[in-house]
Amino acid sequence: MKTILMSLASLFLATAALATPAVGDYAKYNVTISQGNQKMSLIAEQTITAFDQAANQYTVQTTYNYNGQSQIDSAQKPADEFVSDAMAKDIIANCASYQGTLEQVTVPAGKFNSCKLPTSDGNGGTGSINLVAGVAFGIVKGTSTEQGKVTNVELLAFTNGK
Template sequence: MSLKSAFAALLIFSTTHALAYPSVGDKVTWSGEVQRVDGTSYSIQITKEVIEHDKKDNKWKVKVDAIMGAEKTSDIFESNELYSPSQYKNLLAGCTSKGGTIEDLKLSIGTYKTCKLTTTSEDGTLVEKWWGDIPFGVISKTTKDSGQVAKQNPALKSILVGL
């Protein structure tokens, strides 16, 4: 098989396989910065990984590892439903009717067609999330205080779709 044919086969396989999420082995990492009230900042990295699926009960187990500055945490949670390509398709189709905007979000690992949704909490904190066609859905998230100063901005760093 020629190099060109092998590359084409790999491209077709990876595109087809990417649509198979959620599946065991899906792993997504976001990284960014958190700004403290005193003006200092620290790095943040969050990784979510699908580690198990009970088909009988349709329960998913997801491991979440977080590094925030010097603090490291790890947790496992169960869910009956995980984000899927059909949810992305529905979200994109209804994005503007939900008050969102469709945006191409360019990151170091690629450009993603997203639905940007913005919410404001009771304390005035503004949360912007860019939802895309990846496991767990969120491509990037920015949290701003009531004065619109960014407090947190983790963005997608890597994706591994289950094998």
């Protein structure tokens, strides 16, 4: 499970970079990982639990649930890794200039107008994310492919913090 979670970490690092941060932001994702004939699904939940004004950092807790097992990770994320709702709206309004494609996406959490952006991890891994404004953590759908492993993420539920 640890190897699986490590591969998810890179996808969720991108997630933090695309959100309007507020304590209480919560997002629940269905994650499917497949490689060859093997496939697994898990639930990943992210919550902003605190903001340290002196350090200008948010604490993000991520819980992974797989086959009745849970793993909780907590990380400090600098506030400048998060993008405001205004920036997300700008990206959507100017999607093509960000090398994206406007796309209407339907996921279990609802129907969203989004900007589908290409991604790259610098190690040959590629994928895309669908960015929206007004949704905790900003991602409604994502995919990544690295060394034959395909990871798909879709938003199941969200709550915006205060």
